[in-house]
Amino acid sequence: MHFENEVGIKIRNEWQKASLNLLYTSGFLFNGYESFFKRHGLTTQQYNALRILRDQYPTPISTSGLRDKMLDKMSDTSRLVSRLNAKGFVDVKQNPHDKRLVNIILSDKGHELMAGIDPELSLLDSLLSxxxxxxxxxxxxxxxxxxxxxxxxxxxxxxxxxxx
The missing domain is CATH 1.20.5 (Single alpha-helices involved in coiled-coils or other helix-helix interfaces)
Incomplete structure (x- = not known):
């Protein structure tokens, strides 16, 4: 099926077609990722944060440092960290050198969750098989x-x- 028929619009030029095709396709990819991580009680953004924290471990990271490394720069990192903390996947402590900052580190429960997800990551690769x-x-x-x-x-x- 041609892209124009699939989305039901007249395409102005190849640049518009490429842009819209990219947006349209990213929705499919995003939905695939969301479905995968939902099975583990996470969103794609939550997994991304946990992945960053695991890569940083044992070094803690601040909320702004985490946001800088996130794939989605628009996410509300503070709320994301609060949810992960409530689930027990991260530990949050006040930064001893700057009381305005918090130190975030992956908890033991977070490590266990990530270890359980790792063997299944090839399912995400299969989205582009x-x-x-x-x-x-x-x-x-x-x-x-x-x-x-x-x-x-x-x-x-x-x-x-x-x-x-």
């Missing part, structure tokens, strides 16, 4: 170019005056 390894690498390169293009275009959009 229609691509061979070379195609997956090519897609990653193209997506890096897309992010670079978006960063440059975003700067131009912010500085270009609006014509009324």
């Amino acid at each position: 229609e691509l061979n390894e070379e195609e997956a690498a090519q897609l990653s390169e193209l997506l890096s170019k897309v992010r670079k293009s978006i960063k440059h275009a975003s700067k131009r959009m912010r500085t270009t005056p609006v014509q009324i």
Whole structure:
């Protein structure tokens, strides 16, 4: 099925088609990730935070440090950490050097959860099983170019005056 028929709109040009196709496809990928992590009582963002904390372990990280490493920079990291703390997956302590900050570290229960998820991560890889390894690498390169293009275009959009 052609993309235009699948989404039911007339496409202006190949750049619009690529942009909309990327947005549309990211929804499918996101839903696949959400379904996977829901089986473990987590959201994709919560898993991402736990993954970062495990990579940092045993070094604690602040809320802002965690946010900087998150895939989704828009997430409310404080609320995310509160939920993970309530589930017992992280320990949160006040930073002894700066009382405005907290130190976040993966708890023993968080380590156990991550160890249980690890053997199943290949299920997430299977979301892109229609691509061979070379195609997956090519897609990653193209997506890096897309992010670079978006960063440059975003700067131009912010500085270009609006014509009324």
